[in-house]
Amino acid sequence: MDKIIIEARVNELAPRDENPNVPFLPDEIVRDAFACYEAGASIVHYHGRTADGAPEHAPSFYLETNAGIRERCPILVHPTLGYVANDTDAMGRFAAVEEMMKSAATAPDFAPMDCGSVNVDWWNPGAGHYDTTDLVYKNSTATLMHFADRIKHYGLKQYLVSWNVSFTRQIEAFMTMGVIPEPAYICFCLTDGIMLAGHPGTPEGLDAHITFLPKDRQVVWTVVNYKGNLFALTEKIIRAGGHISIGLGDYPYAEFGQPTNADIIARVAEQARALGREPASVEDTRAILAMPQVKIAA
């Protein structure tokens, strides 16, 4: 069985009310990226945040954070394009990456493509209603083709997010077109709790994704549970040959007190080792995903 790629999803748009260890600012993210690297993660994914936790789309945030991570350790860097919180056109959503590509010190290794559109309103399970009613996460085919083109141009690796089977079928179509090179790195975004947009974080929810992976194509897959406890599935994922993307960005993991991101990564690494899969190093991850060579903008 392959080594397992562990990605630290350090902050997303998570609040600090249940766990104060969610990093917001660049130096906090850099510190967590290093600690997660030491604990066994080979990729770090983060969102720009202001000091009070609001989404921050300014390219300068990403330049500073990427450069800070690069100075500390070789962990692979995977910034967001801003999710539905950055609801501009395709060029606007990729603008921060274009800035990052002007220097090797600030270039990331991945850029994400959420391969479809989906309603992502916040569900309030206690009150039994939606707290928002207008959040349509739109990623048109044309937008995705623009992202794919720029990602290939810069020698980055596409990080392909699938929220449901419609997304996976679009990924397969893009593989047929050559828009997505092999191996495709697909992240199944399961969701629970206050987010109903993905499949539930259950064995059935995961199986209903895996069943529809493109046949006769090279695919590597990882799993997130956005707003749910992924440890309900980690054994299944590890045994099935999948990879794991996890952190306080998704869920506070209050079951373990107030863990840090590195605490969560260490738990995954320990479980993987116990089941016979060693955490992939950065170089292992580059090999498993056949990472291209990054090209800095002229």
Next chain:
Amino acid sequence: MDKIIIEARVNELAPRDENPNVPFLPDEIVRDAFACYEAGASIVHYHGRTADGAPEHAPSFYLETNAGIRERCPILVHPTLGYVANDTDAMGRFAAVEEMMKSAATAPDFAPMDCGSVNVDWWNPGAGHYDTTDLVYKNSTATLMHFADRIKHYGLKQYLVSWNVSFTRQIEAFMTMGVIPEPAYICFCLTDGIMLAGHPGTPEGLDAHITFLPKDRQVVWTVVNYKGNLFALTEKIIRAGGHISIGLGDYPYAEFGQPTNADIIARVAEQARALGREPASVEDTRAILAMPQVKIAA
């Protein structure tokens, strides 16, 4: 086992190139609705079309067609809201229904709610590319709540379309909120061929829907294969207690020559009877779905 509800999906946006029997104009749709009723259908679903087949959103088309169907037979009437071809706001998309509700002669029995958002670009399997790249079918939570409110106000039955598991989870949330009354009538929109937006029209594609039906809720489900041959699944659906929505709107059924919509309905009815399920009459269908009482606008 319950009787089986057979819905005739007579035209959608289908061309006539493979089968010239697709009805476009009101008198053609009325004729097909009657023939399908005689063959065993209890619901007819149609889209407004111009003489050359383009989408027609004018309320007058729907008034004329509904009135014509009502004069001929008691089949239950289920018009479209215009799909992605009618990409206006929620009020605009419901405008034709508001007009229909001004008279018992023109009122329908169902109005649809596609319970989520999804990319619906046209795939070209021969060329291996998308023929369109900007078709995002947007149904925000706020839009769906507007539709639900107006549908309940008029005593119509909600026809709930699910393209993937994200849609089904939104349906479950709406049932928790009371936005969708029980029993919910859910249509799984599988897709094949030139449309990749839904689950594939395979046993696995259907199972990956059924698994996520709301637990402990009254639900009645039917199945479409938009752009694929639903007969690959009709036996499975009939045995599983599901219902069937089918017609030349989805697929030309050239396997049978150039069948009419009524020919397709007759085939489904024959197969259902052979497997022990009698086609539901209009009154049976009203009972199975607990159809409310239609209220004409004051």
